[in-house]
Amino acid sequence: MKKIFLLLVILGFCANFVFAQNVDEIINKANLVSYYAGKDGKSKVKMIITDSQGRKRNREFKILRFNVKDGGEQKFYVYFEKPTDVARMTYMVWKNLGKDDDRWMYLPALDLVRRIAASDKRSSFVGSHFVYEDVSGRGVDTDIHELLGEEDGFYKIKNTPKDDQGIEFSTYAVWIDKNNFMPMKAEYYNKAGDLIRTIEALEVKDIDGHPTVFKSQATDFERGGQTVMEFSDVQYDIGLDDNIFTERYLRKPPMQWIQ
Amino acid sequence: MKRIFFILFFIFILVQPSFAAWPQIHGFIETDYGVKLSDDDTKRDNYNLFEQRLQLRANHYFSGDNYLAQKGGALSFRGDFTVDEYYSGKTDFELRELNLSLTPVDFMDLKIGRQVLTWGTGDYLFINDMFSKDYVSFFTGRDDEYLKKPSDAIKASLYPKFANIDFIVIPYFTPNTIAKGDRLSFFDSFQGGITGVNSDRDIIKPPFQMSNNEYALRFYRNFGSNEGAFYFFHGFDKNPRSYKNEALKQLYYEPVDVYGASLRGPFASGIGNIEFGYINSRDDSDGNIRTVENSFFKTMAGYTKDLGNDLKVGFQYMYEQRLDYSEYRDNLLPNDYRWDEYRHLITNRITKLFKNQTVMVSLFTFYSPSDDDGYVRSSVSYDISDQWKVTFGANLPWGEDDTTEFGQMKRNKNIYTRIRYSF
Numbered sequence: 001m002k003k004i005f006l007l008l009v010i011l012g013f014c015a016n017f018v019f020a021q022n023v024d025e026i027i028n029k030a031n032l033v034s035y036y037a038g039k040d041g042k043s044k045v046k047m048i049i050t051d052s053q054g055r056k057r058n059r060e061f062k063i064l065r066f067n068v069k070d071g072g073e074q075k076f077y078v079y080f081e082k083p084t085d086v087a088r089m090t091y092m093v094w095k096n097l098g099k100d101d102d103r104w105m106y107l108p109a110l111d112l113v114r115r116i117a118a119s120d121k122r123s124s125f126v127g128s129h130f131v132y133e134d135v136s137g138r139g140v141d142t143d144i145h146e147l148l149g150e151e152d153g154f155y156k157i158k159n160t161p162k163d164d165q166g167i168e169f170s171t172y173a174v175w176i177d178k179n180n181f182m183p184m185k186a187e188y189y190n191k192a193g194d195l196i197r198t199i200e201a202l203e204v205k206d207i208d209g210h211p212t213v214f215k216s217q218a219t220d221f222e223r224g225g226q227t228v229m230e231f232s233d234v235q236y237d238i239g240l241d242d243n244i245f246t247e248r249y250l251r252k253p254p255m256q257w258i259q
Numbered sequence: 260m261k262r263i264f265f266i267l268f269f270i271f272i273l274v275q276p277s278f279a280a281w282p283q284i285h286g287f288i289e290t291d292y293g294v295k296l297s298d299d300d301t302k303r304d305n306y307n308l309f310e311q312r313l314q315l316r317a318n319h320y321f322s323g324d325n326y327l328a329q330k331g332g333a334l335s336f337r338g339d340f341t342v343d344e345y346y347s348g349k350t351d352f353e354l355r356e357l358n359l360s361l362t363p364v365d366f367m368d369l370k371i372g373r374q375v376l377t378w379g380t381g382d383y384l385f386i387n388d389m390f391s392k393d394y395v396s397f398f399t400g401r402d403d404e405y406l407k408k409p410s411d412a413i414k415a416s417l418y419p420k421f422a423n424i425d426f427i428v429i430p431y432f433t434p435n436t437i438a439k440g441d442r443l444s445f446f447d448s449f450q451g452g453i454t455g456v457n458s459d460r461d462i463i464k465p466p467f468q469m470s471n472n473e474y475a476l477r478f479y480r481n482f483g484s485n486e487g488a489f490y491f492f493h494g495f496d497k498n499p500r501s502y503k504n505e506a507l508k509q510l511y512y513e514p515v516d517v518y519g520a521s522l523r524g525p526f527a528s529g530i531g532n533i534e535f536g537y538i539n540s541r542d543d544s545d546g547n548i549r550t551v552e553n554s555f556f557k558t559m560a561g562y563t564k565d566l567g568n569d570l571k572v573g574f575q576y577m578y579e580q581r582l583d584y585s586e587y588r589d590n591l592l593p594n595d596y597r598w599d600e601y602r603h604l605i606t607n608r609i610t611k612l613f614k615n616q617t618v619m620v621s622l623f624t625f626y627s628p629s630d631d632d633g634y635v636r637s638s639v640s641y642d643i644s645d646q647w648k649v650t651f652g653a654n655l656p657w658g659e660d661d662t663t664e665f666g667q668m669k670r671n672k673n674i675y676t677r678i679r680y681s682f
Binding site: 049051055057058082083084085087088094096099100102109110111112115116117118119120122123124126127128129166225246247248251252255256259 | 285286287318331333337360362368375376377403406407416423479481484486523525528529530532563564565566567569571614615616617642644645646648681682
């Protein structure tokens, strides 16, 4: 009897181990698929922000991305086009792992390069319902991942932050496409277990062998309102230079990549 | 000034065939109104800001086979048409930007023409940024954009491997716009107190000649996430702090050289910055000429932190020391005003955004324990839509004495409102 019990414990332990490895593998793949496609990339982004009273605002910008290390450090460059009061503003992020990102903003009317304190990755990105982490990725090591099961071609994974300080949700579930590892939906829950926020990929296309989100939506169920993000002119491996992600090009946008 | 305009106009004519299409024009139209909260002897009792403004801006990127297109040439234009009710509906045009930028060789960018220039690490505090500012706009409540005055300049930015270098030549001197008694009252030493329209001092600008060119140089580079910079400036103080001829009530902008350095980077889960500068007063290096401002040493340290939920706070401390103080003191005459040797200044900024970042509440406070003065600058703005924006704000300088930086501005307290339509 005891032996059987012991065997069961050992088996259970092993199964858990295999399972755990599996879920981290899935999360790592999903992270690479959604944020690291190609060596670099560019895209045009249109955001339609709708507040709880149905008022709409638009944001349009170009985004350039450069992978310093696959699954690791990245650099982003954002060139704003609309609304017109922020047109020609540029924004740069050096995404770091294990320490705060470095962020800079250039205000052309003031010729001012401002360094932005960036400890809060859960704050809204340009007033939308997406937060910074949705745009640049949430560190895979910041959560404990748990595979809840497989349903309709998706892995369903529960994620619990290791450190919940300053985080508005208590857990979130993510549905990852089993075929291409693209996260298709995420649901965020508060402590009481209420659904407070979702992010959905509404349209995914294949570009040069990389599954690519062309339309996504973030919905806020607590305060109401949602943001639709539409991507166009997506290109990978265009040969961006690390040099573009410096103060020089913050002040003088690299028009060959922006136009 | 006119010369640069003509040069650019000629470039424009020459390259005009390469314009594929006329550039898009954007800008805004706005109305500003600022009510005075204190009495003084300026031109108007009720308000010190009442104007309509139309800003137009356009950019053109050259295309085709010509030289400018191959070298990434671009023209930038930004200009403001104003109707100023403070001066009974006076109309004006202010050219804020008209410049040509290009990359003639890979490691160098050039920007020629009228441009806004800024560097340094302070927030509303400037040590190595010796470019001209408009403090009348600042104290009356115009948008922050108008604190920076454009300069007519040639800027060469070089990017060798080891560092980045900016070198600027400013052939035409542009002073700070400061209170002169018509719109804002200030301390006028010739009048012996806070003065309005009675001020009749005469400010002499350095004449337009080669030897009066201003030069500004910055070396900067990143060390990981940290940014270090060295600065040098050769030119003139942008405020008239020295006397040319006391009997004629003449002031002038004394020539200065500024040497400085700064460091900025992540610190204690926020952003920290330090900067210092040594300002050598070239006409009075030893400090014994009583009519000319002495040399200075200035330093500051700042810290900004993001507290989450769109709440940010920042603190700064600045220290200024008038050098060769004993020489200065020993050469004063009995009736002269005697300025202090030291000044300590602390600032605080709190910014909070609400409602999907469409409402911004901002409070900026200056306080000098040594001068016993300060300045509270607060504003609330609301983006009604992508086009419409309203702003309410207050400018509340105060001080025990009439002679200190903020104390002399204490009768200019105001609240203002602005409505802007962007297109």
